Amino acid sequence: MAGRSSFPLVFVAFAAGAATMTVELAAVRLLAPWYGTSSAVWTNVIGVVLAALSLGYLAGARVSAAPDPRRLLGLLLVAAGAASAWLPWLARPVARLFLPDGLTLEEAGPALASGSLASALLLFAPPAFLLGTIAPLVAEALERGGRATAGAATGRVLAASTLGSLLGTFGTTYVFVPEAGLSATYLGAGAALAGLGLPFLVATRARAPALAGLALVGAALWASRTSAPALPAGVRLLESRETLLQSARVVESGDGPERMRRLEVNESLGSFQSVWQPEPGPLPAGYYYNAFALPAWWGRPPGAWRVLVLGLGAGTAWRVLEGALPPGVEFESTGVEIDPGVVELGRRWMDLPGASRADRIVAAGVDGRAALRFVPQRFDLLVLDAYQNQVEIPPQLASVEFFAEAARCLASDGILVANVGAFGLDDPVLEALARTMAKGFERRVLAVRVPFSRNVALFARVEGEPPDPRSEQFAPPTGPLARLAASMALDGGSRWFEVPERAPLDDDRNPILSLQRASVERAARSRP
Amino acid sequence: MIAELALALAASRPDLERAVALAREGRFVEALAAAEAEPDTVRRAQAVFHVRHHAGDLDGALRTAALARTEGATSPWLEEREAYAALSVRDAAHARAALEALDARPDRGGEALASTARALWDELGALERALSARDAAARRAWGVAAAGLVALTVGAVLLTLTGDRGRRSP
Structure with a gap:
């Protein structure tokens, strides 16, 4: 019809x-x-x-x-x-x-x-x-x-x-x-x-x-054109773009060796997704990335480290590791980043290695959980630094099944270090994550407060457990990491989480997002 | 830095001096032990605050200062440093309490501290204005959201109840 x-x-x-x-x-x-x-x-x-x-x-x-x-x-x-x-x-x-x-x-x-x-x-x-x-x-x-x-x-x-x-x-x-x-x-x-x-x-x-x-x-x-929020004084915009997943921009502040670049996404509001400084190595105090380098000092013999980074961003973890490992220790790494646009910005502005480097493999456009099934080797260190929407930890990267899979990707003396945004060591998000990690590894987990920040680093080991922050083994002998480790050793700076009978977070029931809301509300209540 | 120097110079007891020196070297555990061994309560609070602040334990430093203020074991220097640390973590209420305590002193801690305190008051004012603007914006947002949702609901109900005009195509 x-x-x-x-x-x-x-x-x-x-x-x-x-x-x-x-x-x-x-x-x-x-x-x-x-x-x-x-x-x-x-x-x-x-x-x-x-x-x-x-x-x-x-x-x-x-x-x-x-x-x-x-x-x-x-x-x-x-x-x-x-x-x-x-x-x-x-x-x-x-x-x-x-x-x-x-x-x-x-x-x-x-x-x-x-x-x-x-x-x-x-x-x-x-x-x-x-x-x-x-x-x-x-x-x-x-x-x-x-x-x-x-x-x-x-x-x-x-x-x-x-x-x-x-x-x-x-x-x-x-x-x-x-x-x-x-x-x-x-x-x-x-x-x-x-x-x-x-x-x-x-x-x-x-x-x-x-x-x-x-x-x-x-x-x-x-x-009619979009216009981004105004940048703070002294901050220069280097590039902004709409990636597949988010609004991303690279900004720069300072001059000369003090120059810092930050990759910010979406609302930002003072937070960042990646950070760059001219020289590789530890960042100034307050940046949690420095904690990723500590495990390399915990008594492993020299030789090439195999490092897997889930949540590579623009490669900050690599830049820090490159200048913070013990003398004679090199590392080869696979980095997984879900947003290919962030990888492109990293290569352009933050010295993220290109595809020609065989010892720095970037898996772009891949979710961290999915990547665990495809990584071919066992790693000595797994760095977990994956957030979505600025403040949300993806539930699939915060379950007991995920941590069990992560443990299987690690060598027998391998270590996992995770960055968690938390308001203190009794934060509900941190407690749930740490207990879940402990259950996934069937080992005690160490949480250490990162000085001058709202971040906590969680450490879990496949065999044994990480050294106590007060032990000599925990701290490098000298340098910025020694100062970092010393500040982590203060009373109230760390906490051990025992293996629970049941993991608080699993693939079937994972209230991590509501826990994060509870965490923010609790922090807001603590300030009248 | 001037304040640190002042603290160091003011340190007439070995424990306080030692705590400051150890903190500068990054030996925070030993520095804290030395600070806690300081017998004078005001100097002990100053030393513990100093060590924790340098170690990046800002919450711990602020707890120390707040407790000292509550117990009357504080000093103009500690109140000024407390306000500074509170502002660095954007804790407006804490900063206000410390600055008000400093202002309540007859000499306001001397000219040098008074000058720093004025800058801190300015910073606190900006922070409080931002927080106040946020609260007003949130109230405005809830008002707009409520009005918009009511308008959508009323519109839908009216359109549903009144039906069509009964036209018929030729």
């Missing part, structure tokens, strides 16, 4: 479906520089878009009774295009309404959930609502034009819209945002919607709305 003439209308449904998913998936990336991409932000964005779409469906059904739904269709398409095209420009002022400058990640915590919800409502509800009105109008136009029965029209519209959503989903994540960037993605979606709406307006002689819509979208094409 549906002839060739129904194609333009069905294509509109397809395009609206694609644009809806583009608006939704790119929405999180648009908010990321302020609120990050945590589960809470995703939930807020998806919830707002679904609510607005639902209202749009109802509104579309309501106005479909209009004498000429094609005119309305044109108007709504152009309006949805304009609303989408202005999102890059609007994101900054709206986000700043709910998240002021000058806060650290820890301090901003309480404002992130509410701010991302309010921002999502102001930014994404309007285009999602407008896009929701399209499908009922298309179905009505199909049915009224005699091209399909109500059931057939609805089925075709739903099928086309869902296929469009598929294109929007895959295209936005894998092509549009990483290749073209956020501004171009939204501008492209906006221009496409407006372009689809114009013929309907022209056909129904709605010239004034057509011109107004063109002006709005045209102005957006000229002026």
Whole structure:
């Protein structure tokens, strides 16, 4: 029954479906520089878009009774295009309404959930609502034009819209945002919607709305661009880009040998994903990476160390190890980093070795848990430094099964060292992780506070246990690591975790994300 | 650094001097033991704070200073250092308590400390303003979120209850 003439209308449904998913998936990336991409932000964005779409469906059904739904269709398409095209420009002022400058990640915590919800409502509800009105109008136009029965029209519209959503989903994540960037993605979606709406307006002689819509979208094409939060004084931006997974940027501060580069992702708020200084070796006090080098001093005979790093980032762990191992000890390493964009930035700005180095193998685009199944050898040291969304430890890297697999990847005298962000040695996240690690290794686990930081290093050994921080074996004889080890030896600077009967975290039940919320709330309560 | 020097110069007892010297060498365990052996309560608090602060145990240093303040075993130097350390971990309440204690002293710890304290007050003001702006922003956000969700719900209910206009296509 549906002839060739129904194609333009069905294509509109397809395009609206694609644009809806583009608006939704790119929405999180648009908010990321302020609120990050945590589960809470995703939930807020998806919830707002679904609510607005639902209202749009109802509104579309309501106005479909209009004498000429094609005119309305044109108007709504152009309006949805304009609303989408202005999102890059609007994101900054709206986000700043709910998240002021000058806060650290820890301090901003309480404002992130509410701010991302309010921002999502102001930014994404309007285009999602407008896009929701399209499908009922298309179905009505199909049915009224005699091209399909109500059931057939609805089925075709739903099928086309869902296929469009598929294109929007895959295209936005894998092509549009990483290749073209956020501004171009939204501008492209906006221009496409407006372009689809114009013929309907022209056909129904709605010239004034057509011109107004063109002006709005045209102005957006000229002026609507994303703008990142302002950098602190003395900090220079070297490069920023949208990677497959996050907004990433490399910034630099200081001059000469004091120069430091930091790779920051998403909201950052003073935190960093990787750090670089001109010379390899230990970083200044307060950087947890230095603790990764301590196991090399714990009595292993000289020779090439085999090191696996899960969460390589831009290669900071390697840079520190290169200048902090005992004399005569070399290491060969495999580094696993889930974000290939971070690896590219590391190679460009942070001296991360390229593919030609046989002793520094980078596995990019691979999750740390999956990588454990493919690593060919047993390692002497496994460095675990994997976070997602800035502050969330991925559950698959925090389960007893994972730690048992990690222990199997280690040589008989191998050691695992993990970085954990924690508010003290009684932090609920740290307790759960340390006990889980102890169960996975079936050995006591040592937690040591990293001086001048909110980080704790966890050490577990396949056989035996790490040396006590107060023992002579724990500390290198001289140098910056000796000072680090000495500060870790103070009372209250370390804690042993015994093997529990049952691991708190496993693949089946893993409340690590709620524990992290509890940790932040507990820390906030401790400060009136 | 001036404050460290002042502390070192003020150290008239061997335990305090030794603690400062050992901390400078990075021998923190021995330094802490020496600090804790200092018989004078005020100097002991100063020495323990100094060692823990240098070792990067900022929470431990702040606990030491707060306890000393509660017990009246503090000094202008310790209060100024306490405020400095509290601000370095962005603990506004702790910094305020230390600075108020310093301000309450008749001579405010002398001109040198008073000058540093003024800078710390400025820093504290900026931190408190940022935290206050955050709280206001969070309230604004919840207000907008509540209003938006109510509007969406009311809109959906109205559109559902009123139905269509009963048009029929020709």
